[in-house]
Amino acid sequence: MPFAPPDSFLVVRGTEIAELIDGNRDACVEAVRDAYLTHARGDSSLPHSAFLRLPGRERERVIALPAYLGGRFDVSGVKWIASWPENVRHGLARASAVLVLNDTGTGFPYACLESSVISATRTAASAVLGAQELIGARHAERAGFIGTGLIADHIRRFLLELGWKIGGFRLFDVDEKAAGRFARSLRESDMPDVEVAGDAREVFDSCDLVVLATVAGTPHLDDPAILRHAPTVLHVSLRDLDPSVIAVAQNVTDDVDHVMRERTSLHLTEQRLGHRGFVDGTLADVMEGRLARDPGRAAVFSPFGLGVLDLAVGKWVYDRTIERGGGSPVHGFFPVA
Incomplete structure (x- = not known):
């Protein structure tokens, strides 16, 4: 035929x-x-x-x-x-x-x-899956969102629908109105302890799970001390962290070759250090047991967003x-x- x-x-x-x-x-x-x-x-x-x-x-x-x-x-x-x-x-x-x-x-x-x-759904699903695999549970003492736009809202919906247990939320956005709207949506969902922070540093300092979902085109977080308490960081927007911050973390991505492009934070770190040894592995490595979470370091998941x-x-x-x-x-x- x-x-x-x-x-x-x-x-x-x-x-x-x-x-x-x-x-x-x-x-x-x-x-x-x-x-x-x-x-x-x-x-x-x-x-x-x-x-x-x-x-x-x-x-x-x-x-x-x-x-x-x-x-x-x-x-x-x-x-x-x-x-x-x-x-x-x-x-x-x-x-x-x-x-x-x-x-x-x-x-x-x-x-x-x-x-x-x-696109927003697969981005949020990838981020929440990364958090679950790196934390080992659907639980966080306090979750922080830096950037409270569309992608952050999709991640919020996944966390709620998948039954994550989260003790509180800290939010920051350069657009204060956007942060306020996001705070109201969390409170309307009966989420506890929701506060808008004064800056991104405050979010890092008070949270063990941090979501970076900004529209930043260049790194704006350059103090490695923000990772001193070893949080899990979902670096969804890919360009927020300076190479000095990336270098001290346990770095996980979805595809090493793909993420080392277009001036992502990992790409800039490769250019500064001259190698890719700072990347510990992929999320598939974590899921299949080839890579274990290092409890002594922050875990930063930087998903490039694969087709x-x-x-x-x-x-x-x-x-x-x-x-x-x-x-x-x-x-x-x-x-x-």
């Missing part, structure tokens, strides 16, 4: 995706876990992300993340995500994205999913959408050969 293009091309809206994810964040974490382990086994293809910047506008960028993920997923595709920081001043989201899924038998794309929700994670969550969303008869099929999208 000759191969033929798919009968339709499925478009899945962000509202549909958000409804699927809400109440199923444990399944998203498991999809991300499986993606990391599948990637670690070599059953993936992950070219470097391509960064498109406009002349003279370095803060704005569009990133293409192509990937193939095998195992139970067997899917290829690409996320195309734009970051326009000035959007927030006009009441628009900073990030916008789509995820295109391709059939691995014919190469035809068969779905386009709104992906700002998927295979978008595919894992995107494929999960697509499969659930098909089961529910959702999405918007576009019939006749492809010409008949």
Whole structure:
């Protein structure tokens, strides 16, 4: 029987995706876990992300993340995500994205999913999974958030839905109103001991779990003493910590080659030290027992955000959408050969 293009091309809206994810964040974490382990086994293809910047506008960028993920997923595709920081001043989201899924038998794309929700979900799932593996439990005496925007809110939702036991929260954002809104959302969820801190140092000093979810383009935390009490740090925004801070930590990432790019804190540390020996291993190493947490040092998880994670969550969303008869099929999208 000759191969033929798919009968339709499925478009899945962000509202549909958000409804699927809400109440199923444990399944998203498991999809991300499986993606990391599948990637670690070599059953993936992950070219470097391509960064498109406009002349003279370095803060704005569009990133293409192509990937193939095998195992139970067997899917290829690409996320195309734009970051326009000035959007927030006009009441628009900073990030916008789509995820295109391709059939691995014919190469035809068969779905386009709104992906700002998927991207934020896989980022939060990765961070919370990293915290769980490095702490060894879903528990923190006090959690701190430096940066209280969209990604921080998604991480908050994962912590709550997955039943984390957290004794208190400390929050800091250069936008005091954003920190105040985040504090209200925590209090409305009956979270205890919620306070807005005066600066980032105060958050570090009072918390054993710290989430860095800023929009910083260059390191702004340069005192290694902030890690003296050996906290677990989720360095989601990747560019907050000076190399002098990175150098004293137990550093865990998701893919060493990928994270050593685009002037991340780990990339800057490699440039300063001239080697990569300060990276202890990957999250897959931790999950599979090849790397143990050093209780005497802070553990800093710096996930680059791999395209295979978008595919894992995107494929999960697509499969659930098909089961529910959702999405918007576009019939006749492809010409008949």
